[in-house]
Amino acid sequence: MRWRTRERAAGQAPGTTPPRPGPWRRGRVLAAVSALAALLLLAPGLVPNTPGRLGSLLESFLPWLGLVVVPLLTLAVLRRSALAAVAVVLPVVAWAYAFGGLLLPAADPGPRDLVVVQHNVSDVNADPAGTARALAARGADLIALEELVPEALPAYENELAARYPFHEVRGTVGVWSRHPLTGTRAVDIKPADIAGPWSRGLRTVARTPHGEVAVYVAHLPSFRLGAGGLGTANRDESARLLGRALDAETTGPVIVLGDLNATVDDRGIGPLKSRLNVSERGFAFSFPASFPLVRIDQVMAREATVGRVRTLPATGSDHLPVTARVTLD
Secondary structure, three states: OHHHHHHHHOOOOOOOOOOOOOOOOOOHHHHHHHHHHHHHHHOHHHOOOOOOOHHHHHHHOHHHHHHHHHHHHHHHHHHOOHHHHHHOHHHHHHHHHHHHHHHOOOOOOOOOEEEEEEEEOOOOOOOHHHHHHHHHOOOOOEEEEEOOOOOOHHHHHHHHOOOOOEEEEEOOEEEEEOOOEEEEEEOOOOOOOOOOOOOOEEEEEEEEOOEEEEEEEEEOOOOEEEOOEEEOHHHHHHHHHHHHHHHOOOOOOEEEEEEOOOOOOOHHHHHHHOOOEEOOOOOOOOEOOOOOOEOOEEEEEEOEEEOOOEEOOOOOOOOOOEEEEEEEO
């Protein structure tokens, strides 16, 4: 009988079942998945961006990767695997290292702070006047807006005029300021393959009590998730063009506000993040407003420090407004 021969060869009595692996030998696959999750949290750049911009896709939702510990721990308990249970600690520690600082409290306001608000107001916003009033009530020094369509622009101008006597609009982006603005011009961040009128960048200089500050407002192209992955080519090209404009900027400090259609972890806006610093406090997921999953509305700076970024209550837009204190160096 062949099965008996095999049992005896294994040193087992006929009719007995082999012993189950111990708790430190079960769950090796779960432990390997935990280790992989920890590695991706710490080094998402290991994932290539071709095909389909997989690296950018991972980086866009990177904080949410920490949720993998829930099913991993559940399966470890069900498998009664000590090895897998201990391995789950790896992604927990990696997430805390990568994102734990964002949970720390903000620093106290300083005398050289500027409060800024960034908001994509949506080109189909049914209540632009209400949106403008809600933003004005925050008392910020600067308010940057995107998707300003001609029919809604008068509502923003009228509602913001009392508190913000200075404003500039170029194309579909604009900035309102409590301080005088000079040297305003459009910034060409239009990708080569976009035809027709397209103006989504401006540069101006705010004359604040702390000195002149160059302010950029930008709205990078949207991306779409399809069968071929993320379509980010236009966004990435626009980010490179904005980066070149920043290289030519001689006024400092610099504040960049805008809907960049990218998280700060996304390598697609590397040309900006390599030139600017970002907040180390606050997640401030701003999109979509109905169930925020990512922050694609950004506040970045050079020769200045961006404090905690937080979201503001919803308006008539599909984005949430974000606000931050920027401390001038």
